[in-house]
Amino acid sequence: MTTRASELSPDATGPSELSPDPTGDPDSWTNRLRGWFEGLVPAGQALPDRQPVYVASWIYVFGVLTLTALVVVIASGVVLSLGGATWWHVSSVGHYVNSVHLWSVELFFGFMVIHLWGNFWMAAWRGRRAMTWITGIVLFLISIGTSFTGFLSQSNFSAQWIAAEGKDGINSIGAGAFFNVLNPAQMLLWHVVLLPLSVGLLTLLHIILVRRHGVVPPLDARLEN
Template sequence: MSSTVDRQWTTRLRKRVEGTLPPEKLLPDTQPAYVASWIYVFGVLTLVAMAEVIGTGVILAIFGPQWWHVSSLGHFINSLHLWGVEVFFFAMIVHLWGKFAMAAWRGGRSLTWVTGAVTFLASILTAFTGYLSQTNFDSQWISTQAKDGINSTGGGAIFNVLNFGQMLMWHIVLMPLVLVALVGFHVILVRIKGVVPPIVENPEVGQ
């Protein structure tokens, strides 16, 4: 009986999760002393900005373009969405510089680094589709400029920047799902492997 239970995928998955990421590792009470530095703040700041962007994006989706183009509150939420993206990229790039400078892929953290880099690229695609979803002359101009670049790669056959509906769906459905999954995986990897120590304080890590 117990062997049957042990073979269940739910049991095996639970044991694997418990072994890889126990609760005290997922939500630790303390962090190493070297984490007390401003350079470690920018990762969390990126997460906060992303939450703000998703929140304001949900509000924009509820009320629609006519609202965000003509009403004061719509303008305000639209601006919050824009400036949230500015803060998101600002913090993410400083985070990237910091992690590059401390060679954050050390100690078996290569997948953490790779997921961060892929998230950066996915964020750029999300922002570009956002430009195309503004429903104004700016988005029309950008789409007609972008089509030549995309078409020169052959990608225009499946990714048509002149197709507003497709770009909007990529911006508000596909890319947010991809980003949330990537960021979630990235954060879980950070929790599993721990925050990378400074090179000078722990030189033997990752050698």
């Protein structure tokens, strides 16, 4: 644990005392990593309090609504993982949290699809935003897989039926050897570890890209301005 030089001596104004890197070595991995972090998003754009005037439209709200629903999905999923299958099947509170998890997922997908429609019809890949669009589409596809493994992890007859119906489809694409929908333990681990990790990291990348390149303007924004 270190303390900034300015906190130790309020009167310190010399560059050597205020410098964040006392060694001054630009090639140190600490300096390079810090520079990389600082360069991810332009200064002041990480959490901006002002946006271009065209952002004042409800269609721009659905991205953050999707993110909000995802937070509820993850939070309720964490609570479900604490209680376990027996708890969410027999307990009243478990039923409630299970329902919160389900309906927040429903809202997550609804908001995400409307967000996708809005960005598709705005051609949101314009202005060097191709990776923002691609990460969004990949997120959509991984989210479908996460939802699928979630239905397989319910530990009830519905999960068994979905697994029995889904195995032929998965086998037909050659993925059954390493992705066995009839194996509840494997599906549960995909659902609570691998896929949420992928969704979380890609969401972070997606948001960084949005903040890095800014919100896409409407197609006719230049004509109006």
